[in-house]
Amino acid sequence: MSRFSLFCLLLLFVRAAHAQPSPRQLYPALFKAVQLGHVFPDGKTFVDARPRRNPADIERLYLQQRGQSGFSLPGFVAQHFELPAAATATYRSHPAAGLRHHLDTLWTVLTRQPQDSVGRYSSLLPLPRPYVVPGGRFREVYYWDSYFTMLGLRESGRTPLIRGMVDNFASLISRQGFIPNGNRSYYLTRSQPPFFSQMVELLAQVQGDSVRRRYQPQLLREYQYWMAGADSLRPGEARRCAVRLPGGEVLNRYWDAGDYAREESYAEDVATAKQSRQPAPQFYRNVRAAAASGWDFSTRWFGAGGTLASIRTTELLPVDLNCLLYGLEQTLARGYRQQGHAAQASAFEQRAEARKKALLRYCWDAGQGWFVDYDLTTRQPARVRTLAAAFPLYFGLATQEQAQRVAAGLQRDFLKPGGLVTTLTRSGQQWDAPNGWAPLQYVAIEGLERYQQSKLARTVATRWVALNVRVFNQTGKLLEKYNVEDTALTAGGGEYPTQDGFGWTNGVLLTLMNRYKIGPAK
Numbered sequence: 001m002s003r004f005s006l007f008c009l010l011l012l013f014v015r016a017a018h019a020q021p022s023p024r025q026l027y028p029a030l031f032k033a034v035q036l037g038h039v040f041p042d043g044k045t046f047v048d049a050r051p052r053r054n055p056a057d058i059e060r061l062y063l064q065q066r067g068q069s070g071f072s073l074p075g076f077v078a079q080h081f082e083l084p085a086a087a088t089a090t091y092r093s094h095p096a097a098g099l100r101h102h103l104d105t106l107w108t109v110l111t112r113q114p115q116d117s118v119g120r121y122s123s124l125l126p127l128p129r130p131y132v133v134p135g136g137r138f139r140e141v142y143y144w145d146s147y148f149t150m151l152g153l154r155e156s157g158r159t160p161l162i163r164g165m166v167d168n169f170a171s172l173i174s175r176q177g178f179i180p181n182g183n184r185s186y187y188l189t190r191s192q193p194p195f196f197s198q199m200v201e202l203l204a205q206v207q208g209d210s211v212r213r214r215y216q217p218q219l220l221r222e223y224q225y226w227m228a229g230a231d232s233l234r235p236g237e238a239r240r241c242a243v244r245l246p247g248g249e250v251l252n253r254y255w256d257a258g259d260y261a262r263e264e265s266y267a268e269d270v271a272t273a274k275q276s277r278q279p280a281p282q283f284y285r286n287v288r289a290a291a292a293s294g295w296d297f298s299t300r301w302f303g304a305g306g307t308l309a310s311i312r313t314t315e316l317l318p319v320d321l322n323c324l325l326y327g328l329e330q331t332l333a334r335g336y337r338q339q340g341h342a343a344q345a346s347a348f349e350q351r352a353e354a355r356k357k358a359l360l361r362y363c364w365d366a367g368q369g370w371f372v373d374y375d376l377t378t379r380q381p382a383r384v385r386t387l388a389a390a391f392p393l394y395f396g397l398a399t400q401e402q403a404q405r406v407a408a409g410l411q412r413d414f415l416k417p418g419g420l421v422t423t424l425t426r427s428g429q430q431w432d433a434p435n436g437w438a439p440l441q442y443v444a445i446e447g448l449e450r451y452q453q454s455k456l457a458r459t460v461a462t463r464w465v466a467l468n469v470r471v472f473n474q475t476g477k478l479l480e481k482y483n484v485e486d487t488a489l490t491a492g493g494g495e496y497p498t499q500d501g502f503g504w505t506n507g508v509l510l511t512l513m514n515r516y517k518i519g520p521a522k
Contacts, residue, residue, distance in 0.1 A: 022186040023047045023123055024263050026055035030062040035266035039074050044137055044264040047186050049081040051121040086136050093476035098522035099469060100513075102478070103506050107156060110135055110501060125183040128171050129164030135501015136480065140182045141168065143192035144294050145504045147199050148439045152507030155514050159206050166199050166215065173218040178225035181292065186263040190256035190292040194324045196222055197331035212335035219332055226252055226325060243317060243376065249358035251317045251374070252325055256288030265495055276309040289313035293321070297494070298423060298431035300373070300386050306427065316382060317374040319363045323391035326355045356397050363392075369405035371398070386423045387414060387440045393447025403451035410444065411456055418484035419464035420444055430494030434485035436464070438508035445512070461512045465519045468509050478505045 023046065024031050034046050051058055058080045065071050091109045093102055110132045124140060131141045132149050146169070150162050172179050179196060181187035197219055204211040212219075230242035230250045237244055241255045259281035261269035269287055276283040290301045290313040303310035333348035362374040365381040371389040373382045389406050392398040398406065414420045419436045426433045441464045448457035467487050472478055475490075477500035483489040491498050513519035 020123075020125060020185040020188070022184075022188070022263055024186070024266075026051070026121070027059040027062070030059055031263070032266075033062075033066070033073060034077060035263075036270065037073055038267060039077060042137060043266055043268065045083065046077070046081075047123055047184070047263045048084040048139060049077070050084075052080050052082060055121055084139055086139070095473060095476045099472055099520050100510075100522050102472070102476075103152065103510050104156060106135075106478075106501070106506055107132065107153065107158060107161070110503060111161070112141075123185045125172070125180070125185060125188075127168040127183055129167045130161060131165050131168050132161065132503055133501075134480070134499070134503040136499030138182075138499065138501070138503075140184050141165070142182045142503075143169070143179050144195045144439070147195040147202070148442060148504035149507045150199060150202055151442070152510040154202065154206065155507075155510045159203075162199075162203055162206070166196075166203050169196055169199065170215055170218040173221050178222060189258040190254075190288055191225070192292055193294050193321060194222060194226065194328055197328040198324075201327075201331060209338055212331060213339055216332070216335045216339070219328065219335065223325075223328055223332060226328075238376070245358065245362065246379070247358075247361075249354065249361070251322050251355070251358055251362065253317050253376075254289040254292040254313055254321060256285060256292050258288055259285045262288060262291065268495060272308050275307075276311075283309070283311065286311040286313045293318060295422075295431040297429045298386070299425045299427045299429060300382075300384050300388070300423060300431070302427075308429070312377075315375065315377050317362065317376065318388065319359065319371045319373055320388040320391040322355060322359055322363070323395045323397060326352050326359070326397065327395055329355065359392065359397060360399075360402075364402060368409075369402075370409055371402070371406065384423065384425075385409070385413070387420055387444060390440065390444035390447045393451055394443045396450055398451070400451065403447075403453070407448060407451065407453045407456055410448075410460075415456075415460065415463075416484040417463060418467035418482055418487045419460055421484050430481060430491070434483045434489075435481045435491050436467075436484035437481050438464075438505045442508045442511070458516055461516050462518055465509060465512050465516075468505065469519055475500075478502055478509065480505065 035043055040046055062076060065076065111130055112133055113130050114128055127141065132146070133139055134142055134145050146165055150165065153162050169179050172183070176188065178191050181190050181192050200211055200215050200219065226241050228242065229239035230244065233239060233242060233244035235244050235246050235248055241252050242250055243253055244250050261273070261284055269284060273280045273283045290296045290311060293313065297308055299306060301311050301313045301316065302308070303312045329348050329352035333345045333352065336345035336348065363371050363381060365372050368385060370385050371392050372385065375382045393403050393406060410420060413424060419441050421433045422435055422437060422440060423432045441460060445457045445460050467482050467484065468478060470487065471482065471490060479490060480499040480502045481491040483491045
């Protein structure tokens, strides 16, 4: 790239770094017509499409032409927009070359360069360094996906790419004040499970303790995003992500600043809102908060109706989210301690310890022997058991007895022929039975190993790897999720077809194959 080209790229990057309108804001009438008219089977297609001219001009032309005889909405869109392609659309796998060769090739296939995310009027947010996308319909970087992708990059010796992706997330924090769900303008109302501190710890394992100091400002700013308004809350009050409990403790929930239908699933949200007993803005907020959780969707978030229309995400304090924030507090404490700032380090150590005590008080269900979310409405631990119970083991929060009870429950109820199932409920939602997901397998395996449950950890890893390998040998693909109950099937459920690629599956699979010396040699 020439110096002039680099200058132009940086100029575009700086311009786009400011608030970027979303498709719904750029051409509101056209957006609504396309999404509610189901011009595309997947609502994400249109919001990822790139306008060929000024959006204001496109909106004006649409308003002028829509009432004319013979007007075709699909034709109008095709004329004025460049439609996106799947992240792996032009790639054809070669199973005969072997799974490990496939994994190594996919890092290149799924890597995007900085200039790929700089386009006039695009919904993409610019990023300064190369990054890896998940695959399929997911053409942008995703927050929590990326940590598990980075595990595979570490195994492949691609440290510069890990560093670049951490830099990208640090850039998003500096510009936006938090890490969005993904680098799209329509994701700027919410974050995702806060794995940034885990990314920093991963990079520190490779490049040394100075990494924590390098990203300390961004780590602190992300913490401020999650804790905004917490200090002024009275017991029983909540504000955005922060909730003060009756005992004075502060824990967190998932939140989205928007209370309108998601742009990427607009028609689906509008239709489901009509079935809900909640006021539409409340329903939309709960749906969006579930999207922020990464578990979109699961009966974990549903009310007594057991359907998406009953979703109540903001009424729950998720056990996994609060474990991740505990990890963030620990990383901040380590960074301050290494810099010689004893007072700040001590303050974050105390915050982490207070969160740990609150988690054990509110999220441990002794009757079930399980870590669960805390229900703010009933003021009791939620009854739904999910694989999120593995997070307290992963972060070392659980007592030895609690870990043993969780391990027993995993083996008895959650362990299936292909690995660990996400919940025990078959609802048709993708984050319920019979599906298993790579990030949760990894968290559970790591948590079990941490509490000397190595035999069960190896069993989970072996079954999961075997399932991934079998599907690859049959289809030439690595998938977003898998059916762990019936390994003759792949997976199902959710708002869109099962995607292939797939970033976090690749990262976890390679890590487990190397650690346990299982899977194919090539």
